[in-house]
Amino acid sequence: MTTFTPTTAAETLSTVQWALAEEAPLEVIGHGSKQGIGRPVQAEHTLDLSRLTGVTLYEPAELVLSAKAGTPLAEIEALLAENGQQLAFEPMDYGPLLGEAPGRGSIGGVLAANLAGPRRLKAGAARDHILGIHAVSGRGEAFKSGGRVVKNVTGYDLSKGLAGSWGTLAVLTDVTFKVLPTAETETTLAVRGLYDEQAVAAMALAMGSNAEVSSAAHLPYPAVARVNGGRFGSDATTLLRVEGFAPSVTARLAMLTALLKNAGPLEEIAGEKSRLLWGEVRDCAPFAGNDERPVWRVSMAPSDGHAMVMALRRQTAVDAFYDWQGGLAWLRMESGEPEADLMRALVKKHGGGHATLVRASAADRAALPVFQPQPPALAALSARLKGEFDPKAILNPGRMA
Amino acid sequence: MSGLAMPKADSETMARRATIVADLRAIVPGEGVVETVNEMRAFESDGLTAYRQLPLVVVLPETVAQVSRVLKYCNEHKIRVVPRGSGTSLSGGALPLEDAVLLVMSRFNRILSIDYPNRVVVAQPGVTNLGITRAVEEEGFYYAPDPSSQIACSIGGNVAENSGGVHCLKYGLTANNVLGIEMVLMDGEVIRLGGRHLDAEGYDLLGIMTGSEGLLGVVTEVTVRILKKPDTARALLIGFPTSEQGGQCVADIIGAGIIPGGMEMMDAPAIRAAEDFVQVGYPLDCEALLIVELDGPAVEVDHLIGQVEAIAIRNGSTTCRISASEDERLAFWAGRKAAFPAVGRISPDYYCMDGTIPRKELPRVLHGMRELSEKYGLGVANVFHAGDGNLHPLILYDANKPGELESAEAFGADILRLCVAVGGVLTGEHGVGVEKRDLMPEMFNETDLDQQMRVKCAFDPGHLLNPGKVFPQLRRCAELGRMHVHKGQVAFPDIPRF
Numbered sequence: 021m022t023t024f025t026p027t028t029a030a031e032t033l034s035t036v037q038w039a040l041a042e043e044a045p046l047e048v049i050g051h052g053s054k055q056g057i058g059r060p061v062q063a064e065h066t067l068d069l070s071r072l073t074g075v076t077l078y079e080p081a082e083l084v085l086s087a088k089a090g091t092p093l094a095e096i097e098a099l100l101a102e103n104g105q106q107l108a109f110e111p112m113d114y115g116p117l118l119g120e121a122p123g124r125g126s127i128g129g130v131l132a133a134n135l136a137g138p139r140r141l142k143a144g145a146a147r148d149h150i151l152g153i154h155a156v157s158g159r160g161e162a163f164k165s166g167g168r169v170v171k172n173v174t175g176y177d178l179s180k181g182l183a184g185s186w187g188t189l190a191v192l193t194d195v196t197f198k199v200l201p202t203a204e205t206e207t208t209l210a211v212r213g214l215y216d217e218q219a220v221a222a223m224a225l226a227m228g229s230n231a232e233v234s235s236a237a238h239l240p241y242p243a244v245a246r247v248n249g250g251r252f253g254s255d256a257t258t259l260l261r262v263e264g265f266a267p268s269v270t271a272r273l274a275m276l277t278a279l280l281k282n283a284g285p286l287e288e289i290a291g292e293k294s295r296l297l298w299g300e301v302r303d304c305a306p307f308a309g310n311d312e313r314p315v316w317r318v319s320m321a322p323s324d325g326h327a328m329v330m331a332l333r334r335q336t337a338v339d340a341f342y343d344w345q346g347g348l349a350w351l352r353m354e355s356g357e358p359e360a361d362l363m364r365a366l367v368k369k370h371g372g373g374h375a376t377l378v379r380a381s382a383a384d385r386a387a388l389p390v391f392q393p394q395p396p397a398l399a400a401l402s403a404r405l406k407g408e409f410d411p412k413a414i415l416n417p418g419r420m421a
Numbered sequence: 422m423s424g425l426a427m428p429k430a431d432s433e434t435m436a437r438r439a440t441i442v443a444d445l446r447a448i449v450p451g452e453g454v455v456e457t458v459n460e461m462r463a464f465e466s467d468g469l470t471a472y473r474q475l476p477l478v479v480v481l482p483e484t485v486a487q488v489s490r491v492l493k494y495c496n497e498h499k500i501r502v503v504p505r506g507s508g509t510s511l512s513g514g515a516l517p518l519e520d521a522v523l524l525v526m527s528r529f530n531r532i533l534s535i536d537y538p539n540r541v542v543v544a545q546p547g548v549t550n551l552g553i554t555r556a557v558e559e560e561g562f563y564y565a566p567d568p569s570s571q572i573a574c575s576i577g578g579n580v581a582e583n584s585g586g587v588h589c590l591k592y593g594l595t596a597n598n599v600l601g602i603e604m605v606l607m608d609g610e611v612i613r614l615g616g617r618h619l620d621a622e623g624y625d626l627l628g629i630m631t632g633s634e635g636l637l638g639v640v641t642e643v644t645v646r647i648l649k650k651p652d653t654a655r656a657l658l659i660g661f662p663t664s665e666q667g668g669q670c671v672a673d674i675i676g677a678g679i680i681p682g683g684m685e686m687m688d689a690p691a692i693r694a695a696e697d698f699v700q701v702g703y704p705l706d707c708e709a710l711l712i713v714e715l716d717g718p719a720v721e722v723d724h725l726i727g728q729v730e731a732i733a734i735r736n737g738s739t740t741c742r743i744s745a746s747e748d749e750r751l752a753f754w755a756g757r758k759a760a761f762p763a764v765g766r767i768s769p770d771y772y773c774m775d776g777t778i779p780r781k782e783l784p785r786v787l788h789g790m791r792e793l794s795e796k797y798g799l800g801v802a803n804v805f806h807a808g809d810g811n812l813h814p815l816i817l818y819d820a821n822k823p824g825e826l827e828s829a830e831a832f833g834a835d836i837l838r839l840c841v842a843v844g845g846v847l848t849g850e851h852g853v854g855v856e857k858r859d860l861m862p863e864m865f866n867e868t869d870l871d872q873q874m875r876v877k878c879a880f881d882p883g884h885l886l887n888p889g890k891v892f893p894q895l896r897r898c899a900e901l902g903r904m905h906v907h908k909g910q911v912a913f914p915d916i917p918r919f
Binding site: 037046079082127134141144157160171172180184189221224267275322323344350374378395397404405407408409 | 531536537538539540543545555562582583585589590593594596597606609610611612613614616617618619620621622623624625626628629631632633649651652657672673675676678680681717718719720721724725729778779781804809810811844845846847848849850851852854861864865868869870871872875876879880882891902904906
């Protein structure tokens with residue numbers, strides 16, 4: 021049992037080549053903040069990228085930043101903030117949900133897990149902002165894809181191909197992201213007391229307006245009681261975020277207020293409080309903590325999610341809240357049982373999508389498909405792709421199986 | 422065709438042409454199979470008209486089942502297939518092959534569903550880019566990516582090329598606006614990637630498919646995201662004495678946290694050609710003309726117009742006009758939008774290139790281009806998506822003069838090499854196709870290209886789908902799959918281990 025901690029891309033390559041020659045599988049980790057997601061990896065050795073660090077290029081005017089894969093996300097976000105910029109897709113931090121300290125993720129992990137946040141509706145996910153990568157395949161070869169400019173269609177987009185691959189195709193050594201200006205200000209409009217179905221309708225109305233809402237979430241009770249220090253009490257709350265230049269935010273908020281004046285009692289949450297609130301939604305704060313109750317992350321068409329949750333509630337006790345206009349449902353199974361078959365059957369029945377068991381005991385994660393099983397032809401294609409990158413299955417074997 | 426080596430035609434396939442045509446007619450009845458030379462002429466090239474080739478036969482299927490059966494048949498009989506949408510590719514992505522079936526998707530021309538609550542449209546791949554906007558504009562929505570061929574180009578072709586357009590700095594490329602596709606693999610399997618939900622599960626095959634230039638599968642349905650049309654759009658027309666000042670102005674706008682809906686630059690030859698053509702009052706005394714369009718709520722647009730104007734003046738602009746009406750805004754754009762035909766008036770032929778550079782390298786690249794222009798004795802005019810560094814040099818030549826096409830191509834290749842040398846890339850939005858295929862080694866080494874080709878092997882191990890495009894040299898999948906493992910090699914001795 022050896023842990024390799026390379027500090028250069030060349031050392032990373034050499035480690036993978038050694039593992040390949042020995043046919044000794046590697047568990048690939050950055051800082052380990054998401055190690056508890058996926059099937060437990062059966063690997064004798066660990067490839068730890070936490071010392072492969074450093075920002076290698078940052079040009080604010082060109083909107084690009086490159087960093088070695090193990091660079092802490094927190095360090096990158098701090099650097100961007102100094103220049104009034106950000107990763108617009110606001111990558112979530114799984115740490116608190118998995119009972120770990122916050123702020124531990126790496127920039128490579130952001131891509132490997134294809135992280136996103138509440139601004140997903142407007143700004144997309146990591147896959148939408150990745151411009152280029154350097155990586156080492158399971159074949160023991162260093163390769164690159166993409167570039168360091170914001171517009172590029174030269175060759176297959178393998179950078180996107182590695183998004184959400186959880187370290188099972190290649191080991192990222194260097195990533196380049198598009199960065200964008202941070203909004204000058206933000207204000208959240210909260211609508212109080214809506215049932216899920218009403219909230220989904222209100223969010224669709226808001227998102228389809230010219231108010232340019234960048235995030236839309238709905239927190240029923242009891243999830244709502246666990247954000248912003250309990251300020252919302254026990255009333256379900258629907259949140260709509262408006263970001264931009266101050267005069268524009270004021271105008272759009274007025275537009276939104278007029279649009280939703282009959283929806284329910286309205287309340288404005290400005291500035292820092294708004295930012296904190298969306299940070300809590302992003303990091304799934306209502307279910308955070310040292311808690312083994314299973315948590316599902318379910319992605320469906322925004323109008324479909326609540327009907328699936330309603331059907332699920334009829335069969336088992338669930339604590340739920342919604343992001344992405346209702347298209348992302350976070351669900352905690354109060355009985356302690358993951359109910360994977362039931363969950364996936366209901367997702368399918370209510371219009372399709374996918375469900376990932378992001379928090380569960382190691383035993384459940386070993387026994388159940390953590391990631392959504394795919395139809396046979398698609399599963400076969402994914403398996404062939406894995407074979408082309410990592411034919412000996414030495415990188416995170418079994419993690420996504 | 423000027424010195425472009427395509428895969429050697431398979432003589433066995435050529436000899437079986439009559440049988441193949443008959444077999445395809447059994448799959449796609451009626452007028453869906455086109456085989457006479459006269460009728461096939463319409464398909465012999467795409468938007469890159471310097472290259473022409475008649476296909477073996479043209480098939481225009483109407484159903485997914487037909488696409489699946491055609492591909493399965495071709496796969497079983499080792500017949501090559503070139504997919505084609507509307508044929509507007511500027512890189513020869515849909516250039517036929519002598520021994521290949523040309524699979525034309527134009528009959529897939531229906532919008533299948535419009536879902537306003539989720540803001541998505543499901544369309545067949547032959548629907549035009551603009552057709553999607555037309556279908557939803559009454560409700561105030563639009564589809565954001567707007568390649569200049571949007572009136573003709575198909576949404577399926579947009580997926581194949583990952584098409585961009587003037588608005589993509591703010592609103593993204595095709596890849597950022599497509600949520601799902603249905604596609605057929607070369608073996609006839611039909612698969613779906615993504616859907617109406619915001620992210621797809623598993624490996625990002627949708628990300629790999631988008632921009633894969635018809636080499637991995639044939640798209641039979643596309644689900645795109647639509648956006649609410651902005652309340653207002655206003656533009657500034659700004660002239661600078663030097664391209665350095667224009668470039669710095671763009672950098673300062675972005676530095677101020679402003680991402681305009683569109684930001685276009687033209688150099689002196691392009692300005693002159695455009696003004697001669699459309700006469701909208703472009704200033705002729707400047708070296709760089711910038712059009713900055715701001716869109717959104719009226720109050721935001723007014724607020725930002727003032728800021729951009731101040732930035733322009735600070736950078737020494739000699740002209741700065743602000744559109745006071747929709748007509749004036751459109752007039753600002755008229756010259757830019759007519760830049761290609763305008764250049765077409767001053768030169769018998771022009772060759773449009775498409776590199777991307779880090780924006781700060783613009784003066785260096787323009788200078789290099791002037792030197793190359795002298796070397797090759799050919800003029801060049803530049804239009805530039807300034808926000809994202811995507812450069813479209815238009816090389817002026819006369820195809821009737823012996824050797825000029827070859828000179829223009831060599832000039833173009835040198836420009837792209839220059840783009841790569843300054844940290845840029847070969848193509849920002851037009852694709853590699855056949856045009857830039859042989860330049861791929863400028864950007865990628867053999868290992869990089871091999872890994873890309875291995876992705877191809879996962880989708881189409883026989884290299885039957887659109888061969889001869891994108892990759893300069895095709896290597897067999899069996900060869901690519903071979904592992905070179907050196908047993909007993911010790912891991913890097915300096916790696917810290919715990």
